[in-house]
Amino acid sequence: xxxxxxxxxxxxxxxxxxxxxxxxxxxxxxxxxxxxxxxxxxxxxxxxxxxxxxxxxxxxxxxxxxxxxxxxxxxxxxxxxxxxxxxxxxxxxxxxxxxxxxxxxxxxxxxxxxxxxxxxxxxxxxxxxxxxxxxxxxxxxxxxxxxxxxxxxxxxxxxxxxxxxxxxxxxxxxxxxxxxxxxxxxxxxxxxxxxxxxxxxxxxxxxxxxxxxxxxxxxxxxxxxxxxxxxxxxxxxxxxxxxxxxxxxxxxxxxxxxxxxxxxxxxxxxxxxxxxxxxxxxxxxxxxxxxxxxxxxxxxxxxxxxxxxxxxxxxxxxxxxxxxxxxxxxxxxxxxxx
Numbered sequence: 207x208x209x210x211x212x213x214x215x216x217x218x219x220x221x222x223x224x225x226x227x228x229x230x231x232x233x234x235x236x237x238x239x240x241x242x243x244x245x246x247x248x249x250x251x252x253x254x255x256x257x258x259x260x261x262x263x264x265x266x267x268x269x270x271x272x273x274x275x276x277x278x279x280x281x282x283x284x285x286x287x288x289x290x291x292x293x294x295x296x297x298x299x300x301x302x303x304x305x306x307x308x309x310x311x312x313x314x315x316x317x318x319x320x321x322x323x324x325x326x327x328x329x330x331x332x333x334x335x336x337x338x339x340x341x342x343x344x345x346x347x348x349x350x351x352x353x354x355x356x357x358x359x360x361x362x363x364x365x366x367x368x369x370x371x372x373x374x375x376x377x378x379x380x381x382x383x384x385x386x387x388x389x390x391x392x393x394x395x396x397x398x399x400x401x402x403x404x405x406x407x408x409x410x411x412x413x414x415x416x417x418x419x420x421x422x423x424x425x426x427x428x429x430x431x432x433x434x435x436x437x438x439x440x441x442x443x444x445x446x447x448x449x450x451x452x453x454x455x456x457x458x459x460x461x462x463x464x465x466x467x468x469x470x471x472x473x474x475x476x477x478x479x480x481x482x483x484x485x486x487x488x489x490x491x492x493x494x495x496x497x498x499x500x501x502x503x504x505x506x507x508x509x510x511x512x513x514x515x516x517x518x519x520x521x522x523x524x525x526x527x528x529x530x531x532x533x534x535x536x537x538x539x540x541x542x543x544x
């Protein structure tokens with residue numbers, strides 16, 4: 207009986223072993239796909255995520271571009287202002303027989319319709335290398351080749367340029383009555399060599415008509431001559447019939463770069479003209495630091511610079527877009543003798 211039980215157990219083990227290791231056993235795996243509803247839901251979620259990520263990417267890229275544009279504009283504007291301030295320190299002084307002592311510095315107002323824009327700075331520096339101030343008071347007129355002019359470019363108003371006239375020996379008098387015309391002719395001459403200092407000046411549109419879009423930093427001043435005649439271009443005709451009170455049409459407008467120079471002399475020309483040397487009025491003039499003598503005194507010339515630049519490098523002519531203002535100033539003192 208024990209032998210029978212052992213044989214039975216062996217048969218059971220054999221039966222189990224054969225059932226576990228039979229090569230004919232099969233296992234079924236389900237390969238059921240996604241339903242249409244599941245697929246649509248997945249696509250919707252992916253689309254939403256893509257839109258969110260694209261918006262975040264655009265926002266980051268826009269912020270980076272704007273920040274980079276602000277940095278570039280800041281570098282350009284500061285470099286331009288520092289260049290002008292340095293050249294002011296190199297400005298010379300001259301004294302002709304029978305005339306008062308004059309500094310080689312002038313701001314020319316450029317006429318645009320009924321506005322006169324102080325956006326042309328003329329300096330007697332000795333050229334781009336400077337050094338005229340080291341020569342003391344000269345007994346001669348400056349020459350054109352020793353001048354530097356700072357203004358916006360008529361062909362590309364978004365550019366602030368430095369203009370030199372190397373090799374030109376013609377005399378230039380800062381006291382001449384036709385100074386503005388002379389400067390305008392120099393800017394359009396073949397001898398003018400231009401170097402851009404900044405290419406992001408904000409633009410403003412001015413017109414010959416009374417409905418001009420005024421530049422935001424340039425107050426209107428009475429004037430008669432048009433900028434078009436100064437640059438040898440024909441003056442566009444104004445619209446003959448318009449019932450609207452809006453700004454002038456594009457055909458009669460001129461884009462200008464937003465650069466402004468303000469020159470202040472202490473004492474002023476009118477104060478000096480009204481006070482004779484060795485008089486009480488002469489002693490009561492506003493001499494800087496109270497330094498003066500019987501026939502001479504220290505006179506101060508102060509130049510204020512204002513530039514408006516576009517932060518993103520996209521030059522616009524719209525007053526609704528914010529621009530970055532940059533300011534600079536420099537002063538020069540010299541001995542004045544009437």
